Amino acid sequence: MRLKDIVLIVAVASLLLSSGCIWQDEKVVDSDGDGWDDEQELIAGTDPNSTDTDGDKYWDPLDADPLDPDIPVLRATPTPVETVAPPSQPTPTPHATHAFEITYPADGDSVPRSIDVKGHGGVSGSKVRIHVCTEDEGDDLRPAIGYVDEDGNWKLENIGLWDVTGYTIGDEAVIYAVMTVSQANETRIRASENVTVYRV
Numbered sequence: 420m421r422l423k424d425i426v427l428i429v430a431v432a433s434l435l436l437s438s439g440c441i442w443q444d445e446k447v448v449d450s451d452g453d454g455w456d457d458e459q460e461l462i463a464g465t466d467p468n469s470t471d472t473d474g475d476k477y478w479d480p481l482d483a484d485p486l487d488p489d490i491p492v493l494r495a496t497p498t499p500v501e502t503v504a505p506p507s508q509p510t511p512t513p514h515a516t517h518a519f520e521i522t523y524p525a526d527g528d529s530v531p532r533s534i535d536v537k538g539h540g541g542v543s544g545s546k547v548r549i550h551v552c553t554e555d556e557g558d559d560l561r562p563a564i565g566y567v568d569e570d571g572n573w574k575l576e577n578i579g580l581w582d583v584t585g586y587t588i589g590d591e592a593v594i595y596a597v598m599t600v601s602q603a604n605e606t607r608i609r610a611s612e613n614v615t616v617y618r619v
Contacts, residue, residue: 454480519598521614529619532581537574538596541567545600549578552593590618
């Protein structure tokens with residue numbers, strides 16, 4: 420079994436233990452059936468249980484401003500028995516970036532023992548932690564904590580990848596970031612892709 424496989428197994432187990440829940444495939448839920456899933460409705464500030472949040476007789480995805488009843492889109496509103504066809508042009512919607520990735524170091528980089536880890540993506544204000552996996556130590560959560568800024572960027576400084584002694588040039592470490600998003604009675608944990616680096 421390769422180190423990357425072990426890291427993935429340990430990462431999943433770590434997420435399960437830290438979240439206190441059973442891992443399930445993320446399902447897309449559209450409670451009101453208007454074409455926007457519940458997560459997109461929460462990001463846009465609309466009601467996930469109402470097809471027409473502002474009451475202007477236009478369904479949220481077809482409304483230029485689904486929060487202002489004075490700004491409807493001039494189109495026929497579908498009735499609940501019809502299906503909503505996707506618009507020919509995507510409707511711009513307010514959103515947070517949920518792609519969550521490490522931007523430095525890059526996969527395959529050679530790096531010193533201690534580095535700054537940078538990334539992009541996530542919900543502003545969310546907590547970011549770094550896990551480091553080495554063959555000798557296994558998966559280890561580092562103590563540094565960072566937060567996603569308003570532009571979706573984050574940085575954690577002085578992340579020790581290897582001990583001061585006991586490692587040689589070329590030793591492998593796999594790192595990944597974990598973001599905790601807390602919103603309205605719900606906490607979600609998202610992990611980045613693994614990045615493999617080598618000691619210089």
